[in-house]
Amino acid sequence: MSPTPLAETVASLLPRARTELAELVAFRSVADPAQYPPSECAAAANWVAEALRAEGFEDVALLDTPDGTQSVYGVLPGPAGAPTVLLYAHYDVQPPLDEAAWVSPPFELTERDGRWYGRGAADCKGGLIMHLTALRALRAHGGIPVTVKIVAEGSEEQGTGGLERYAEEHPELLAADAVVIGDAGNFRVGLPTVTATLRGMTLVRVRVDTLEGNLHSGQFGGAAPDALAALVRVLDSLRAEDGSTTVDGLAADASWEGLQYPEEDFRRDAKVLDGVELIGSGTVADRVWARPAVTVLGIDCPPVIGATPSVHASARALISLRVPPGTDAAAATELLMAHLRRHVPWGARVEVEQIGQGQPFRADTGSPAYTAMAEAMRVAYPGQEMQTAGMGGTIPLCNTLAGLYPKAEILLIGLSEPEAQIHAVNESVSPEELERLSLAEALFLRNYAASRAV
Template sequence: MTQQSLADVVRDLMPRAKADLAELVAFASVADFRHFPAEESHKAAQWVADAFAAEGLTGVRLLDTPDGTQSVYAELPGPAGAPTVLLYSHYDVQPPLDEAGWHSPAFELTERDGRWYGRGAADCKGNLLMHLTALRALRRADGGYPVGLKVIVEGSEEQGTGGLEEYARAHPDLLAADAIVIGDTGNFTAGLPTVTASLRGIAEASISITTLAGDLHSGAFGGAAPDALQSLVKVLASLHDENGDCAVTGLTADQTWDGVQYSEEQFRADAKVPDDIALTGTGTVADRLWARPAVTVLGIDCPPVFGGSSSVQSTARARVSLRIPPGIDVKTGLDALVAHLEAAVPLGAHAVVERLGSGEPFRADTTGPAYAAMAEAMQDAFGTAMVASGEGGSIPLCNTLRTLYPEAEIILIGVEEPTTQIHAVNESVDPQELERMSLTEALFLRNYAAARTS
């Protein structure tokens, strides 16, 4: 079969990919079982297991990971002398956030203006369909797979609880492979084939402040009674300097990015930032997104505006995330964040700072044969040369895999691009990106097998 015929096969498979993605998006597989039923995640895991079994993979099973979630594992030996490739994705998703902000139901795949909308349509159920469609195309076009395959689909990546990392360390032979394709990123812009060569790590902490035995009437006691919410606001304000750069004590925020650049105009369009709103921080956009630490307040527990009483608050709490670039150890970053939060608490307030999840930053070596095979595949699928970019997000499993399998090449690709709005309301995927990335992966598996067995 020719490469063009493989492209035709992928195109013919797109209606099936859409139908499958609709089934998968319908599962509210948010791995926070305090807010979403665990059976939604369990049903999603079983769907994934059945889908890969249907494509001829063997050894399909659900792994009970130490954080109480399930990952899906499958494998299939390859032809004699062929390399083994591990395909990774995750089926868990972010919460829908403000459901009223969605233009269509979050857990119902909806086509609108040429895109497919739904929570997880891109991150990461769309990437999971990339893997499935690539394998289906090879099976239909070639009758089988040119490499040995392993598949691992995680159930708690978005929660950062580390269940799969811990499981992998306890079973070090399970995910061993010559090349590892992480389906959890995407192209720098739609139509520009991209490998993600750098990931920021993540460290999270919560801070709880108490100032009073209970809330007090703001008229009778306000002005003298210490306000926990006011104290918390002061602590959170100290995390950034006057330019909006990270001001966590002990961390530098002047690093530079020397790869592909991200113009301010494109960033504003991708992030939907109005022209009259200044961007945060200094340096180039790429510096700020990929090379420097960034701190974000993820949530605050305090009374809402609607329904709030006229009270001096006795307690307030916040969750803070620190993104850590390669070159800074995650423990160093988390220690600095905790120390900064503790030191910034105003005199007289009592604070408890708790360390939450964390994951190391990652930088890939892009010089090996798997990257050469991917560059060839991307050129053929997109008609333009592959580029390498950074990614501000974190995938903690990458460093676990690099530690366990130091000789394996790790490649990060996917269907996400800036307009997919992952983690936000109205997440979507461009079906053309899904088609081209599915073709890319199928061609990569062919190319890599040929390179390693020639």
């Protein structure tokens, strides 16, 4: 069948996709009870489960994962002898940060300047809508030629490993011939891209204590050890003069071979202010795809407004370390924790706690599934060839699946291109990308089924 009718069907499904994405975005499904009530995640999970049941999925279940969250699972049986494809997305989202900085409410899908804005629109509620749209289009044109499993994770953004551990305890559940992870993104809008590598991640919390309680800075300042100042010293030790990540014992000189990221493009995508330098050394691709990167995610200290003239007794910070392929995340975690302890000044007491961890990932881009995806993207993006890039983020499930199912072919696509501003205020998704990638996924499923039938 010509792909043109399929493309027309995908286009006709876009209004429904927008309506459903708006419903899903409305759930404040941040998987952290300290920020939002768990009922928000539960409501989002139930929405996903009902959507799967409406599409004819069987064995739809809310999986109670070991980290206290729920993942949604379902199976759509295909023709006898057809391969099985697992489609992945996650319904949990990052917190909205400063809601006042959003041009439109973060949990209300809003169309503006040709994009749809809302927390999770691209990362990764839009990925779930992409999967559903692709399946609906195929059903309208002869049916779905593969057995489809869908899993929508409930705690990917927290990095607490619930689904990974559940999969390890139930190894038959997610078994598939191919896996499409809908949580990556094109290098830029209109350029079809598969992600070949992911950096791993470790998350640690560090606390520094120096005094039994805060002291008057006029009476004791100058001799009393300030815990906040000690913490600042520790955090500064994680960067070289040029801003490169420096964790004692951790290699930080790898190079990226493949699609490059021009510095002027990166500055524009990252919205770097005029006159401000980029940090690190090597190419931009080296820095964001092939080398470790430390980020201070937050510091507990008094805000400027309301601060008192005090020497601080205690301070703490949350630190993320992105780990490139070829480096074990557990080993990097130990190095980071040892570095933090070693660099605390003045004999201050320090506690370091690991919060989350995910291993880096490298895909086999020479597998037949990649050929099928390249053909699909060539049709969905006329005049463009599929590109292969890295991604600095982490999707911990990828390594779990690769370990459990070593013969499975794992592909990473998605809606998180640079303009989407995922994890930042004013996250958005391009409806054109949603349309093209839904078509690409539908064509991929058709191509992959045909290739396995040969």
